[in-house]
Amino acid sequence: MASSLVQFGQQYVTKGLARTVDAVITKGEGSYVTLEDGQMMLDFTSGIGVTSFGHCHPKISGAAAEQCMKLVHGQCSIAFHGPYLELIKKLLPMMPDPSLNSFFFWNSGSEAVEAAIKIARTVTGRQNIIAMQGGYHGRTFGAMAVTKSKTVYSEGVFPLMPGVYTLPYPFWHQLGLPPSTPGPQLAAYCLNQLNLLLAQQTAPRDTAAIIIEPILGEGGYVPAPPEFLQGLREVCDKEGILLIIDEVQCGYGRAGKNFAIEYSGVRPDIMIIAKGLANGFPLSGVISRKELTDKLKPGSMGGTYAGNAVACAAAVAVADVLKEEKVLENVSARSEELFFALNALRNNASLAPSILDVRGEGLMVAVEFASPTGSGPYDTFVNPAVPKKLASRVAKRCVEKGLLILTTSVYEVIRFIPPLNISKEDLAKGCNIFAEAVEEVVKEG
Numbered sequence: 001m002a003s004s005l006v007q008f009g010q011q012y013v014t015k016g017l018a019r020t021v022d023a024v025i026t027k028g029e030g031s032y033v034t035l036e037d038g039q040m041m042l043d044f045t046s047g048i049g050v051t052s053f054g055h056c057h058p059k060i061s062g063a064a065a066e067q068c069m070k071l072v073h074g075q076c077s078i079a080f081h082g083p084y085l086e087l088i089k090k091l092l093p094m095m096p097d098p099s100l101n102s103f104f105f106w107n108s109g110s111e112a113v114e115a116a117i118k119i120a121r122t123v124t125g126r127q128n129i130i131a132m133q134g135g136y137h138g139r140t141f142g143a144m145a146v147t148k149s150k151t152v153y154s155e156g157v158f159p160l161m162p163g164v165y166t167l168p169y170p171f172w173h174q175l176g177l178p179p180s181t182p183g184p185q186l187a188a189y190c191l192n193q194l195n196l197l198l199a200q201q202t203a204p205r206d207t208a209a210i211i212i213e214p215i216l217g218e219g220g221y222v223p224a225p226p227e228f229l230q231g232l233r234e235v236c237d238k239e240g241i242l243l244i245i246d247e248v249q250c251g252y253g254r255a256g257k258n259f260a261i262e263y264s265g266v267r268p269d270i271m272i273i274a275k276g277l278a279n280g281f282p283l284s285g286v287i288s289r290k291e292l293t294d295k296l297k298p299g300s301m302g303g304t305y306a307g308n309a310v311a312c313a314a315a316v317a318v319a320d321v322l323k324e325e326k327v328l329e330n331v332s333a334r335s336e337e338l339f340f341a342l343n344a345l346r347n348n349a350s351l352a353p354s355i356l357d358v359r360g361e362g363l364m365v366a367v368e369f370a371s372p373t374g375s376g377p378y379d380t381f382v383n384p385a386v387p388k389k390l391a392s393r394v395a396k397r398c399v400e401k402g403l404l405i406l407t408t409s410v411y412e413v414i415r416f417i418p419p420l421n422i423s424k425e426d427l428a429k430g431c432n433i434f435a436e437a438v439e440e441v442v443k444e445g
Helices: 004-012 058-068 082-094 109-124 141-145 183-200 226-239 309-324 327-346 390-400 424-444
Strands: 025-029 032-035 040-043 102-106 128-132 164-167 207-212 242-246 270-273 284-288 355-361 364-369 406-408 413-416
Touching: 040 424, 058 309, 082 102, 082 309, 102 109, 109 128, 109 141, 109 207, 109 242, 109 270, 109 284, 164 183, 183 226, 207 226, 226 242, 309 327, 327 355, 327 364, 327 424, 364 390, 390 406, 390 413, 390 424
Parallel strands: 128 164, 128 207, 207 242, 242 270
Antiparallel strands: 025 032, 032 040, 102 284, 270 284, 355 364, 364 413, 406 413
């Protein structure tokens, strides 16, 4: 029986919002949240990759509380404020390339994507944007147009922003190739498709930018081969196209480095950050080169709450915690343990037919299950012998056992997004719950 507060929410909160559980969260601390009925849940969602340093981290939340008594709203179009500038100082040495030296802070990842598209079109004088099949960039109008992970985000609201073209992403399942296909082969196929796209659909002189997540988020937690990202950089340099790197979900330590693009050594022209940036306080960033952003007219960028002082103060503390608490070292250790646990399931003879892939970087990891129906009749990896809807059923069973975990993509995928500072014990606890859930659901058929 739902509580009166849940019933109230079901009646008055828009139906357009989906929820993993119909419950009320009353408290968060570290790797756990507490529900209204007192039940503690181990949280492997981190608010969809946001509370990367645990719920209510004392230093981060404390910095925000302190800032609340100094200045809450220092509007960015009126004057500078201290936390905004201090955050830039913290971020500059973290950048994947020293050319990234111009910063604009907004509230959400979607807004940052909108700003990046606006910057690209303004400084190049070109219209078109190339996005990736399976990519996710948000639900606002421009971001929705470059989102290609699921139709639910844009269904029924066409026409979308014009000038968007879609390029295959080097993901074996989308390409109908085996999971073992080497990264360079996947990259070569998709780079050939890019050359065709520029020859057949959007000429380079009309193409402002290519936007890509170095690791697909909502599309299934699929790292791009370095060869693909390097190939994109070469094409962009040759044709005067800007490369927009969306690090909203995979950045800020989530993939084991400050930013996932570092694995490829590729230089972004524009980089987008959000989610873990302020550990739950609404803040995003659009980072580019001063030589590009100096072409923008003053007043063309802005936003009422953009770069809020409280959120920026929290983000300054996040940058300190990332370094002082050796978070990246913890990500490396816990990632190794997580992959070991998941691959043990994959190598279990009774479970192996049901598991297609284990993939990811750092603590941005996914398990893709097999399906008796797949994405349709032409899906190469349909397996009639495995149970239906494995991902959603396993996730639901995990919730019943006290673990919050999420599915993602049009395929049968469960994603692991635990806090970056999760303990060895809590990670093992979550892995054990997941293993029990998988074994039970597969056995049920």
